[in-house]
Amino acid sequence: MKEIFSGVYNINQKIATLNSVPGTKPFNEILVTVDDKEYRLWDPNRSKASAAIAKGLKEFPIRDGSVILYLGIAHGFTASYFSDIIGPNGVIYGVEFSDRCFNELLVIAGKRRNIIPILADARKPEDFKDKVIEKVDIVYVDIAQPDATEVAIRNCKEFLKPNGYLMFTIKTQSVDVTQSVKMTVKLEIEKISQAGFDIIDWKMLDPFEEMHGFVLARMK
Numbered sequence: 591m592k593e594i595f596s597g598v599y600n601i602n603q604k605i606a607t608l609n610s611v612p613g614t615k616p617f618n619e620i621l622v623t624v625d626d627k628e629y630r631l632w633d634p635n636r637s638k639a640s641a642a643i644a645k646g647l648k649e650f651p652i653r654d655g656s657v658i659l660y661l662g663i664a665h666g667f668t669a670s671y672f673s674d675i676i677g678p679n680g681v682i683y684g685v686e687f688s689d690r691c692f693n694e695l696l697v698i699a700g701k702r703r704n705i706i707p708i709l710a711d712a713r714k715p716e717d718f719k720d721k722v723i724e725k726v727d728i729v730y731v732d733i734a735q736p737d738a739t740e741v742a743i744r745n746c747k748e749f750l751k752p753n754g755y756l757m758f759t760i761k762t763q764s765v766d767v768t769q770s771v772k773m774t775v776k777l778e779i780e781k782i783s784q785a786g787f788d789i790i791d792w793k794m795l796d797p798f799e800e801m802h803g804f805v806l807a808r809m810k
């Protein structure tokens with residue numbers, strides 16, 4: 591076993607985190623015990639953040655104590671791994687606008703007290719400003735919408751600390767179906783760069799997620 595990023599492990603070529611709620615596997619994930627500690631395998635076919643790591647993302651900014659604004663948290667699958675990594679001193683403000691996903695998220699957040707569920711539209715940061723009570727280290731965006739880049743930038747301007755990180759997934763089919771997948775990703779990256787971010791790294795997520803890009807950027 592090797593720690594590849596803070597709190598992220600490689601166990602026999604599989605990505606894993608230390609299970610902060612031992613004995614539970616709410617998403618039917620595989621549990622593995624090494625040296626009496628229980629780890630959860632983090633399937634890159636089910637999570638774009640894990641796919642980005644599997645594709646060789648060169649930096650992963652989430653660590654013990656990180657404060658994250660997560661847009662499009664859904665039922666909390668990826669967020670549950672972030673929750674393992676950040677530990678009790680970190681917080682995930684998780685924004686989701688689907689009632690169905692939100693209700694499932696509430697169950698996860700009941701066991702993982704570092705996740706704060708927020709039922710809101712990520713396009714309207716003014717509607718959840720009162721719930722995100724601090725500046726965050728990372729804005730993570732996975733909303734699969736045509737205007738996702740603009741939504742990400744707006745939320746970073748509102749909530750991200752100076753030099754904070756944007757972790758951003760691009761579903762190219764939601765943005766533009768008329769041009770090549772890679773060109774769509776490059777054009778969205780250009781918008782992020784022009785908004786005042788340094789692009790640290792980006793990856794296409796195939797074969798784990800076809801037609802998706804993942805961008806890691808830092809606000810100047």
Ligand SMILES: C[S@@+](CC[C@H](N)C(=O)[O-])C[C@H]1O[C@@H](n2cnc3c(N)ncnc32)[C@H](O)[C@@H]1O
Nearest residue numbers: 662663664667668686687688711712713732733
């Ligand atoms: C691809 S899924 C997210 C999967 C999740 N990030 C994970 O890895 O576990 C996209 C989610 O974004 C939510 N979403 C889309 N647009 C949104 C918006 N404007 N505000 C809040 N949530 C939104 C959808 O309801 C959906 O649950």
